[in-house]
Amino acid sequence: MIVFDLKCGTGHVFEAWFGSSAAYEEQRTGGLLACPMCGRGDVEKAVMAPNVAAKGNQRSAAPATAGGEAPPPEAIKAAMATLAAAQAKMLEGSQWVGGSFATRARAMHDGDEPHAPIHGQATREEAKELIEDGVPVAPLPLPVVPPEACN
Numbered sequence: 001m002i003v004f005d006l007k008c009g010t011g012h013v014f015e016a017w018f019g020s021s022a023a024y025e026e027q028r029t030g031g032l033l034a035c036p037m038c039g040r041g042d043v044e045k046a047v048m049a050p051n052v053a054a055k056g057n058q059r060s061a062a063p064a065t066a067g068g069e070a071p072p073p074e075a076i077k078a079a080m081a082t083l084a085a086a087q088a089k090m091l092e093g094s095q096w097v098g099g100s101f102a103t104r105a106r107a108m109h110d111g112d113e114p115h116a117p118i119h120g121q122a123t124r125e126e127a128k129e130l131i132e133d134g135v136p137v138a139p140l141p142l143p144v145v146p147p148e149a150c151n
Contacts, residue, residue: 001090001117003138007046008035020115021108021136045134080142087142094119096147102126109135119144 004024007013012035018024024045027033033043071079094117097104101120107113119140122130130137 001094002136004136005046006033006035006043008038008040009042010035010038010040012037012040013046020117022115024136045136047131084142087140087144091119091140091144093117096120096144098146102130105130105135105137106133109133 001017002020002024003015003017005013006016014036016024016033018027028043031041034041035043097118097120099121101118102122104113104118104120105122108115108118122137127137127139
């Protein structure tokens with residue numbers, strides 16, 4: 001699965017998931033995409049930026065809830081478990097390509113390799129270059145343990 005930020009002609013930006021870049025193109029050229037806010041069909045990819053986490057030794061203030069207090073640890077654990085399960089479901093059928101992610105994603109985008117769902121590792125610079133070149137990539141919310149590192 002690939003997630004894109006899309007933008008309609010009036011400037012509404014929204015997120016959409018596709019099975020591949022080709023699936024996005026088929027839906028776009030077939031007129032099957034519409035803005036969920038205004039219904040316009042003139043939808044194109046919006047500029048996307050990778051979500052880069054802060055350094056591990058930097059802490060921000062705890063997020064406040066409506067009552068002004070941080071959520072209890074049990075709620076945080078439950079939310080993380082839900083997020084982990086959603087990511088695992090999203091990666092079903094996706095191939096781990098490790099450090100060759102940037103090369104493989106670019107090859108698929110350029111048509112040198114068949115499109116397939118993949119996930120792996122890329123440096124910040126590689127991710128930036130892919131995005132600047134219009135290669136559809138998105139960061140995963142949680143780290144993935146490489147298959148060779150699993151027990």
